Amino acid sequence: xxxAVQEEELTRIAALVxxxxxxxxxxxxxxxGGVPTPGGDRLDELTRWWASxxxxxxxxxxxxxxxxxxxxxxxxxxxxxxxxFTAPKDAADALDWGVATADDAVDDGTDLLLLxxxxxxxxxxxxxxxxxxxxLDAVEAMGWPQPGVGDPAWxxxxxxxRDGLKVVRGNRRDPYRLMHLLDHRxxxxxxxxxxxxxARRTPAVLDGPVxxxxxxLAARLAPxxxxxxxxxxxxxxxxxxxxxxxxxxxxVTDLGLDDGDGTGAxxxxxxxxxxxxxxxxxxEDEPEDTDAGTGAGGEPRESGTVVAEAAALDGAVxxxxxxxxxxxxxxxxxxxxxxxxxxSAAADQAAADDGTPERx
Numbered sequence: 001x002x003x004a005v006q007e008e009e010l011t012r013i014a015a016l017v018x019x020x021x022x023x024x025x026x027x028x029x030x031x032x033g034g035v036p037t038p039g040g041d042r043l044d045e046l047t048r049w050w051a052s053x054x055x056x057x058x059x060x061x062x063x064x065x066x067x068x069x070x071x072x073x074x075x076x077x078x079x080x081x082x083x084x085f086t087a088p089k090d091a092a093d094a095l096d097w098g099v100a101t102a103d104d105a106v107d108d109g110t111d112l113l114l115l116x117x118x119x120x121x122x123x124x125x126x127x128x129x130x131x132x133x134x135x136l137d138a139v140e141a142m143g144w145p146q147p148g149v150g151d152p153a154w155x156x157x158x159x160x161x162r163d164g165l166k167v168v169r170g171n172r173r174d175p176y177r178l179m180h181l182l183d184h185r186x187x188x189x190x191x192x193x194x195x196x197x198x199a200r201r202t203p204a205v206l207d208g209p210v211x212x213x214x215x216x217l218a219a220r221l222a223p224x225x226x227x228x229x230x231x232x233x234x235x236x237x238x239x240x241x242x243x244x245x246x247x248x249x250x251x252v253t254d255l256g257l258d259d260g261d262g263t264g265a266x267x268x269x270x271x272x273x274x275x276x277x278x279x280x281x282x283x284e285d286e287p288e289d290t291d292a293g294t295g296a297g298g299e300p301r302e303s304g305t306v307v308a309e310a311a312a313l314d315g316a317v318x319x320x321x322x323x324x325x326x327x328x329x330x331x332x333x334x335x336x337x338x339x340x341x342x343x344s345a346a347a348d349q350a351a352a353d354d355g356t357p358e359r360x
Contacts, residue, residue, distance in 0.1 A: 098192025190214030208260015232264030
């Protein structure tokens with residue numbers, strides 16, 4: 001059994017988190033050279049974010065933490081490795097599990113994490129945690145009217161949130177103690193995963209209100225961490241939107257996806273791939289940029305590298321094949337990874353002189 005991560009260790013991890021440009025206090029990452037200038041549409045914004053945290057190439061290996069049997073998605077170009085988000089039954093081990101899981105993903109060469117945590121029907125822990133951090137009362141946390149919730153259920157839920165707030169009162173600025181008072185294994189595991197991934201300079205997509213609550217708690221420990229995250233969908237709940245405002249995150253979609261079942265994360269991945277491909281097309285006629293082929297911190301990317309359990313498909317990034325999802329050809333034209341990274345050789349010397357922090 002893993003020993004529980006102590007508060008000092010969590011503080012040490014938080015101290016390692018910086019923004020993609022290497023600062024610890026900035027709340028927004030600076031766009032790197034060779035990406036669209038400020039302005040444009042939401043796809044341009046996605047491209048700038050991805051360039052700041054990884055680079056201009058498509059994500060190649062993506063790890064998706066979710067519960068199989070939930071959610072739907074179409075095909076994507078990236079290799080998606082599916083993992084059950086099953087935190088240990090003992091909440092005392094959950095934080096440690098999240099940290100170790102993030103380390104394993106990064107060590108395996110993962111470019112992007114997708115965190116989808118379904119909302120259990122009667123679970124109010126995420127609402128209690130979010131309300132405490134944001135300084136809201138039970139009615140504000142629940143919101144009125146709440147879509148799909150009748151009056152009796154709304155009253156009962158508000159009472160449960162109110163009672164929970166009494167238990168955690170006085171711990172608004174102490175997320176470590178707040179999590180342990182709630183004794184909620186998904187919150188502990190997700191917070192540990194997101195915090196350690198940010199410390200290892202690996203971006204993540206937040207799918208659902210529980211995942212966003214984990215991000216809120218992690219950001220209390222390391223404010224710069226939010227630069228490494230994308231919110232998949234804004235959801236319908238008022239509390240979800242309040243959390244996104246606090247994190248200064250704009251959701252990629254506004255489809256009212258509240259379940260955290262994986263749908264929002266996979267749609268975000270599809271849109272991110274579309275944004276990167278469009279940016280590449282626009283840059284075809286532009287002069288070569290010395291930052292091409294480098295990731296966050298100027299680390300050079302290998303040309304034509306595809307991490308896959310099966311052989312690469314003639315140099316193309318493999319499409320999705322996993323339980324619960326359809327396997328098929330990509331919705332996009334096949335683009336060789338050598339073509340995507342054609343500028344990487346020119347970046348080797350520039351990367352050696354780059355003073356920004358190395359990823360991981």
